[in-house]
Amino acid sequence: MIRKITLEENEIPDKWYNIIADMPNKPLPPLNPGTLEPIGPEALAPLFPMELIKQEVSPEKWIDIPDEVRNIYSMWRPTPLFRAYNFEKALDTPAKIYYKYEGVSPTGSHKPNTAVAQAYYNKQEGVKKITTETGAGQWGSALSFACQHFGIDCEVFMVKLSYEHKPYRKVMMNTWGAKVHPSPSNATEVGKKILSQDPNTTGSLGIAISEAIEVAASDEHTKYALGSVLNHVKLHQTIVGQEALKQMEKAGDLPDIVIAPFGGGSNFSGLAFPFLRLNLEEGKSIRCIASEPSSCPKLTRGIFRYDFGDTVGMTPLLPMYTLGHDFVPAPIHAGGLRYHGAGVIVSQLLKDKIIEAKSHDNLEVFSAGVKFAKAEGIVPAPEATHGIATAIHEAEICKKEGKSKTILINLCGHGNYDMKAYEDYFEGKIVKHELSDEEIKSSLDKLQTPTIP
Numbered sequence: 395m396i397r398k399i400t401l402e403e404n405e406i407p408d409k410w411y412n413i414i415a416d417m418p419n420k421p422l423p424p425l426n427p428g429t430l431e432p433i434g435p436e437a438l439a440p441l442f443p444m445e446l447i448k449q450e451v452s453p454e455k456w457i458d459i460p461d462e463v464r465n466i467y468s469m470w471r472p473t474p475l476f477r478a479y480n481f482e483k484a485l486d487t488p489a490k491i492y493y494k495y496e497g498v499s500p501t502g503s504h505k506p507n508t509a510v511a512q513a514y515y516n517k518q519e520g521v522k523k524i525t526t527e528t529g530a531g532q533w534g535s536a537l538s539f540a541c542q543h544f545g546i547d548c549e550v551f552m553v554k555l556s557y558e559h560k561p562y563r564k565v566m567m568n569t570w571g572a573k574v575h576p577s578p579s580n581a582t583e584v585g586k587k588i589l590s591q592d593p594n595t596t597g598s599l600g601i602a603i604s605e606a607i608e609v610a611a612s613d614e615h616t617k618y619a620l621g622s623v624l625n626h627v628k629l630h631q632t633i634v635g636q637e638a639l640k641q642m643e644k645a646g647d648l649p650d651i652v653i654a655p656f657g658g659g660s661n662f663s664g665l666a667f668p669f670l671r672l673n674l675e676e677g678k679s680i681r682c683i684a685s686e687p688s689s690c691p692k693l694t695r696g697i698f699r700y701d702f703g704d705t706v707g708m709t710p711l712l713p714m715y716t717l718g719h720d721f722v723p724a725p726i727h728a729g730g731l732r733y734h735g736a737g738v739i740v741s742q743l744l745k746d747k748i749i750e751a752k753s754h755d756n757l758e759v760f761s762a763g764v765k766f767a768k769a770e771g772i773v774p775a776p777e778a779t780h781g782i783a784t785a786i787h788e789a790e791i792c793k794k795e796g797k798s799k800t801i802l803i804n805l806c807g808h809g810n811y812d813m814k815a816y817e818d819y820f821e822g823k824i825v826k827h828e829l830s831d832e833e834i835k836s837s838l839d840k841l842q843t844p845t846i847p
């Protein structure tokens with residue numbers, strides 16, 4: 395009985411996998427919001443270093459991971475893959491459940507996989523400061539860690555709700571030398587404007603993105619970094635699925651179902667794309683399911699349309715599943731999953747029915763998280779509990795049908811800084827929150843962006 399499947403340091407993959415090369419329908423181009431013409435990579439140059447822009451639009455299937463990045467990865471990679479024997483037993487299911495555990499990184503989630511790569515390319519191009527937004531604080535921590543490694547200043551706009559709920563995430567960022575603002579803040583014009591309209595707003599990722607972009611766009615030595623959604627971010631995360639594929643092979647197994655929680659798509663893509671490659675290249679039929687909160691259900695209830703990536707409308711228009719760019723989700727604890735849109739690649743894959751999506755309510759996910767923690771020991775990040783809830787759903791189907799299937803989950807982070815969320819759950823303060831059709835419709839009705847036939 396092997397519980398923990400590990401790899402050697404020299405088995406850290408040396409290339410990232412770019413699924414665009416294998417997609418039957420390539421993603422539609424981003425549009426200039428003024429002219430509605432497709433924009434070229436040069437439009438992104440004020441915000442991102444050239445090498446990342448090249449990756450954003452690259453048609454190449456495999457992209458080399460620089461030695462220096464792999465070297466930093468080896469501080470915590472390869473990450474372990476576990477067979478969840480105890481969890482299987484607790485669920486009394488014939489299903490075999492595995493999880494890839496990204497919580498062993500210095501910041502406790504998958505996010506340093508891209509933060510390190512992004513900081514590296516910024517450093518190569520002489521950037522002095524990077525701004526960013528953070529929802530739950532995971533991305534802000536990861537970028538702070540990566541920036542200090544390369545001697546780059548880091549300024550983080552943290553969604554106010556999380557800033558108040560998760561003070562230790564802020565201290566963690568400060569420890570690595572970053573400056574952190576609650577967003578909306580008085581440090582930007584965008585922030586001041588939103589505060590004047592709604593002084594009590596709990597903030598949103600869309601607003602925080604607008605603030606971070608404003609700061610980066612106004613200084614030539616400052617760039618901006620995003621922790622999810624964009625193609626290059628998903629690309630960097632494919633290190634996770636490539637390792638997991640090797641580990642599953644080592645275990646003599648291959649998943650029938652791959653499951654990951656979904657915010658903007660980076661951890662889902664990271665685990666799922668290397669398995670989808672087997673579907674696209676070899677005709678395998680591994681089901682890949684993205685799990686989202688029912689209070690921010692862009693994949694299951696949003697529409698596929700051009701929309702802005704931020705609230706104010708500073709980004710190019712992106713073809714994606716969206717709830718509308720000024721949608722402010724109810725204040726749920728899974729801060730990392732409160733984004734109004736889905737990344738472009740994942741959106742196209744969902745449109746083409748190459749992947750699936752499933753939503754879960756707030757109570758269901760905490761119940762799933764606690765069940766998992768009791769069986770496997772690790773307290774999952776509130777985001778990660780969504781994937782666990784989907785896995786339980788699939789394991790129950792296996793039980794009902796008396797069939798065994800192999801399920802692989804991305805346990806993309808631990809919840810050790812999320813005790814407030816668990817405390818609220820135990821105290822009965824977490825309520826089931828469902829969005830009405832009217833709420834979704836009223837957000838979508840406001841959209842004036844181009845539709846997609």
Ligand SMILES: *Cc1c(COP(=O)(O)O)cnc(C)c1O
Nearest residue numbers: 532622657658659660661777807
């Ligand atoms: C940020 C985060 C997510 C959601 O973001 P994705 O881009 O969808 O990966 C999920 N889980 C954890 C632990 C996170 O930190």
